[in-house]
Amino acid sequence: MSVQAEAMGQKPTWRKYLSWNTDHKVIGVQYIVTTFLFFVIGGALAMVIRAELAQPGSDIVNGVEYNRLLTNHGSVMIFLWIIPIMAGFANYVLPLMIGAQDMAFPNLNALSFWLIPPAGIIMMTSFFVGAAESGWTTYVPLSLTAPFGQTLWAVSVLLLGMSSIIGAVNFVTTTLTMRTKGMGFWDMPLFVWSMLATSLMILIATPMLTAGLVLIAMDRVVGTLFFVVQAGGDPIFWQNIFWFYSHPAVYIMILPAMGIISEVIPVFSRKPIFGYKAIAISSMAISILGLLVWAHHMFTSGMNPALRVPYMITSMIIAVPTGIKIFSWLATMWDGKLELKTPMLFAIGFLAMFLIGGLTGIFLAAIPIDLHVHDTYFVVAHLHYVLFGGSVSAVYAGLYYWFPKITGRKYNEPLGKAHFWMNFIGANLTYLPLFLAGLLGMPRRVADYSPEFATANMLATIGAIILGASTLPFLYNAIVSWARGPKAGDNPWRALTLEWTTTSPPPENNFDSPPVLTHGPYDYGDPIVQLENQTS
Amino acid sequence: MSTHVDQPTGETHPSTRVYVVVFIVLALMTAVELALSMDYFVVPRNLLTPLFLAGALIKASLVAAFYMHLKYDTKFYTYIIVIPVILLIVFAIMATIS
Amino acid sequence: MGTHATGYKDPFNSGKALGLNHTKLGMWLFLASEVMFFGGLLSAFLHYRVSAPAPVEDALLDITLVGINTFILLTSSFTVVLGFGSIQAGNVKRLGFFLGATIVLGVLFLSGQVYEFYSLTQEGLTLTSSVFGSSFYTLTGFHGLHVFVGILWASYVLLGALRGKYSSESTIGVEVFGLYWHFVDIVWIVLFTLIYLI
Numbered sequence: 001m002s003v004q005a006e007a008m009g010q011k012p013t014w015r016k017y018l019s020w021n022t023d024h025k026v027i028g029v030q031y032i033v034t035t036f037l038f039f040v041i042g043g044a045l046a047m048v049i050r051a052e053l054a055q056p057g058s059d060i061v062n063g064v065e066y067n068r069l070l071t072n073h074g075s076v077m078i079f080l081w082i083i084p085i086m087a088g089f090a091n092y093v094l095p096l097m098i099g100a101q102d103m104a105f106p107n108l109n110a111l112s113f114w115l116i117p118p119a120g121i122i123m124m125t126s127f128f129v130g131a132a133e134s135g136w137t138t139y140v141p142l143s144l145t146a147p148f149g150q151t152l153w154a155v156s157v158l159l160l161g162m163s164s165i166i167g168a169v170n171f172v173t174t175t176l177t178m179r180t181k182g183m184g185f186w187d188m189p190l191f192v193w194s195m196l197a198t199s200l201m202i203l204i205a206t207p208m209l210t211a212g213l214v215l216i217a218m219d220r221v222v223g224t225l226f227f228v229v230q231a232g233g234d235p236i237f238w239q240n241i242f243w244f245y246s247h248p249a250v251y252i253m254i255l256p257a258m259g260i261i262s263e264v265i266p267v268f269s270r271k272p273i274f275g276y277k278a279i280a281i282s283s284m285a286i287s288i289l290g291l292l293v294w295a296h297h298m299f300t301s302g303m304n305p306a307l308r309v310p311y312m313i314t315s316m317i318i319a320v321p322t323g324i325k326i327f328s329w330l331a332t333m334w335d336g337k338l339e340l341k342t343p344m345l346f347a348i349g350f351l352a353m354f355l356i357g358g359l360t361g362i363f364l365a366a367i368p369i370d371l372h373v374h375d376t377y378f379v380v381a382h383l384h385y386v387l388f389g390g391s392v393s394a395v396y397a398g399l400y401y402w403f404p405k406i407t408g409r410k411y412n413e414p415l416g417k418a419h420f421w422m423n424f425i426g427a428n429l430t431y432l433p434l435f436l437a438g439l440l441g442m443p444r445r446v447a448d449y450s451p452e453f454a455t456a457n458m459l460a461t462i463g464a465i466i467l468g469a470s471t472l473p474f475l476y477n478a479i480v481s482w483a484r485g486p487k488a489g490d491n492p493w494r495a496l497t498l499e500w501t502t503t504s505p506p507p508e509n510n511f512d513s514p515p516v517l518t519h520g521p522y523d524y525g526d527p528i529v530q531l532e533n534q535t536s
Numbered sequence: 537m538s539t540h541v542d543q544p545t546g547e548t549h550p551s552t553r554v555y556v557v558v559f560i561v562l563a564l565m566t567a568v569e570l571a572l573s574m575d576y577f578v579v580p581r582n583l584l585t586p587l588f589l590a591g592a593l594i595k596a597s598l599v600a601a602f603y604m605h606l607k608y609d610t611k612f613y614t615y616i617i618v619i620p621v622i623l624l625i626v627f628a629i630m631a632t633i634s
Numbered sequence: 635m636g637t638h639a640t641g642y643k644d645p646f647n648s649g650k651a652l653g654l655n656h657t658k659l660g661m662w663l664f665l666a667s668e669v670m671f672f673g674g675l676l677s678a679f680l681h682y683r684v685s686a687p688a689p690v691e692d693a694l695l696d697i698t699l700v701g702i703n704t705f706i707l708l709t710s711s712f713t714v715v716l717g718f719g720s721i722q723a724g725n726v727k728r729l730g731f732f733l734g735a736t737i738v739l740g741v742l743f744l745s746g747q748v749y750e751f752y753s754l755t756q757e758g759l760t761l762t763s764s765v766f767g768s769s770f771y772t773l774t775g776f777h778g779l780h781v782f783v784g785i786l787w788a789s790y791v792l793l794g795a796l797r798g799k800y801s802s803e804s805t806i807g808v809e810v811f812g813l814y815w816h817f818v819d820i821v822w823i824v825l826f827t828l829i830y831l832i
Contacts, residue, residue, distance in 0.1 A: 104642050104656045169663045176612075177649025177656045178642070204620050207667045208627070211674025215772070224761055224768035226678060232686030232765045240631040241674055291623055295630070303634045514645045552719055559712040566708065570701045573831045585832050592827035596820045603715045603816045605809075610653030613662045620666045624673035632681045 020114065022106035023508065024091050027113050029406065031088025032399070034116055038080035041124070043468060045073040050430075050464040053457045058448040066447035067133040068149075072123070074136035075153065078249065079160045080120050082391050086256035087112065087167045089398055090195045092406060094171060096499035096506060097189045099180025099515040104173040112167040119159035126152040135445060137246070140227035140238045144219055151220050154213045161206045161213075164252075168199035168206075180498070182517035186277065189497045189521040193280040194259025197287035201248040201255075204291060209245035212238065239301055243294040251290040253387060254354075255283055257394030258325055261347050264397050265329050267495045268344035269336030272522040275328035282321035289318045299367050300374045308367055315365035322358055326351065341493075342416030346397035349424050353389025357382055360435070375445075377456075378438025384431045396423070396474070403481070404488030408504045411481040415473050422470035429463025496529065497521045548608050558602045562595055661810040665817050668780075672821050675776060679769040680828065688766035691759050696750065697830050703746040704826050707781075710739035711819040714812045724802035726795055733792040736815070740785040747778045770829065777825060780818045787811050 016023075017030055049069050052060045061069065091109065095102055103109045126132055130147025143150055175196050179188070216238070218224040225231035227238055266273045273279065293315045299308050329351060338344070360382040363369050373379060396419075403411050433456035442453040449457070491500040496519065502511050523529045569591050572579055579587075601607040606614050642656050649656055717732030751771065754760075761771045791811045794800060800808055 165667050169660050173656050173660050177644055177654050179648040181646040203667045207671035208674045211671050225765045237681050555715050562708050588827050588831045595823050599816050599820050616662045616666050620669040628677040631677050632684050
């Protein structure tokens with residue numbers, strides 16, 4: 001029971017989480033819990049995949065079943081876990097950080113969430129009617145001949161896209177029109193900046209996917225000829241329209257994560273963030289550039305060869321704002337009074353693993369390298385380092401960081417540290433060998449493989465077991481601490497952003513009266529701020 | 537340009553006359569385009585295509601600037617609509633020549 | 635349960651300082667996403683126009699009928715903006731008149747589209763007869779769908795006007811409807827040019 005409700009003698013408040021509620025804090029929790037459920041489902045699919053890949057030979061599943069596993073693993077993780085959980089964080093935290101009472105459009109906000117459970121059910125149902133089996137990338141012409149579940153998959157993703165777009169409208173409007181007194185653009189926390197940049201990408205890129213999915217659905221259901229080669233249809237056009245969304249999608253998945261890291265590192269280094277403006281501007285730069293790199297996924301597709309070079313150039317340029325952020329975070333930690341609590345451990349883990357993922361991304365941006373490693377496990381390793389090592393680490397950092405604010409209670413710190421180490425060791429053991437497998441030539445999306453890849457795969461499967469098991473201490477910690485952890489107080493981390501100036505959890509209207517800013521979000525070590533806030 | 541200031545918000549609004557003028561321009565442009573397209577005036581096809589594209593751009597801008605009030609509002613709204621249009625043109629070109 | 639503040643609040647005018655109205659901003663952001671959605675369908679049409687030209691089917695398109703339809707839609711944008719001007723001056727009756735005119739023009743436009751689709755299918759151009767057919771009907775069909783939604787919205791605004799919802803102080807509902815309608819008109823301007831003129 002929430003701390004406040006307990007104090008007021010109310011009956012359990014969990015019922016409100018199952019209803020249409022326009023309070024952004026309720027919606028945020030709804031998002032977080034629902035998406036974490038899908039994380040577990042996606043993870044279960046991954047465990048079956050890794051069980052199959054532990055040894056050469058198609059022993060547990062056959063080729064078609066394996067295609068269904070990998071398609072839904074990717075789709076669930078991307079569309080039902082990472083993208084929406086970032087929206088969930090934004091939902092809970094953004095209005096609080098800008099001193100607002102709620103989002104600009106609370107009913108639309110509730111709609112954004114409630115599109116997700118039906119979409120998820122539709123995608124899961126597809127398993128029973130012939131699941132989608134063309135990869136999350138749904139390339140034509142294969143996806144045109146896939147069973148009925150593929151159409152369900154398209155409907156599901158369409159609904160999730162709408163949820164995402166509606167959310168983005170809310171985030172931008174709220175940020176631009178509901179900031180509290182004294183909060184100009186250069187006083188906003190960096191998480192807010194990251195959601196602004198992310199929302200712009202969502203608004204521009206997602207509708208392209210909507211259009212593309214409409215074309216595929218029409219080909220499958222009505223018999224149009226958009227991708228029917230014999231009639232003049234063009235598979236490369238699908239790739240263009242798909243990647244126009246799906247490349248920005250990966251930035252949609254990493255920018256909010258970077259925003260979370262920008263919040264956590266200053267707090268646990270007791271130092272102002274280094275390069276605030278540079279980080280803010282970099283987020284916007286990544287947003288714009290991210291919309292211009294998409295065909296680097298198509299270097300081997302047979303696209304016009306001369307056109308590949310501009311994409312190589314933009315894909316390499318995008319490393320610059322990304323690098324600026326990494327250097328800024330490191331500089332923030334430099335000479336700081338580091339407090340290695342669980343959120344900070346995950347943030348540091350993010351830095352290490354995202355660095356590997358990001359650097360290997362630059363290798364992939366080079367056409368000559370990509371021609372050799374495209375569709376091999378090198379790419380699989382790269383994407384898991386950025387998405388798991390990057391985004392998921394940041395999600396865990398955020399979950400631990402804001403746990404006291406959301407629940408009013410403290411989580412168990414030793415258990416959190418145990419979770420971190422299992423997660424870090426497991427993730428690296430799973431994904432590092434895959435780089436080697438890829439360079440040796442192991443292709444993606446195969447259930448059976450040559451014996452020379454066996455060692456790498458066995459190591460990866462062992463890592464996956466550790467990784468899967470690491471979820472358990474987290475779940476135990478989250479559930480038990482929420483139920484009966486020690487009370488957290490308003491500001492257990494002695495942080496300076498506005499959400500920490502109100503109670504844990506916040507009252508229904510967030511603040512007793514609209515807060516007025518008297519200092520910046522990262523003014524750690526400033527003596528005047530210290531006196532005002534009793535921080536150290 | 538005849539405008540009047542709205543007291544509560546201080547925004548300026550075009551008068552009815554402006555709306556009528558814009559409408560007449562739009563109608564005339566469309567009539568000319570139709571005539572050109574149906575070969576009432578013989579103009580080579582190569583010239584027609586850029587002409588029609590420019591015509592569409594001008595008509596769209598007139599509707600956006602005056603009917604949708606972009607000329608009189610904060611530039612934010614203009615950026616919000618123009619940036620996607622530019623990116624769309626980039627996509628359309630790249631997708632067609634790939 | 636407590637008084638949850640459902641609804642927009644800008645206590646320190648951070649939006650006003652930027653000249654932003656939150657409802658208008660929300661609508662513009664939504665329109666930005668619609669630009670990209672139509673853009674995707676339009677890109678498909680253009681792509682196949684170039685890579686799989688269909689001169690026979692192309693020649694079936696009736697520019698006279700569509701020209702008239704274009705005038706109808708242009709006029710409807712005119713009536714919308716005159717309606718908005720009316721309510722800004724506080725004239726609810728005139729707003730109602732112009733909304734009614736818009737609805738009539740919208741229905742006329744859709745009827746023209748339906749007739750055009752019907753006669754084209756009679757001549758052999760269907761959704762599934764060729765890539766050209768697929769992309770033509772999908773693009774113009776989705777536009778027609780947006781006009782239909784616009785007509786429903788106009789009716790809703792008209793009902794609101796008859797119930798005294800709008801005044802010279804309260805025009806935002808009419809204004810955002812207008813933004814949507816004008817946008818649909820602009821899409822048609824682009825479609826008309828790229829499909830029929832060029």
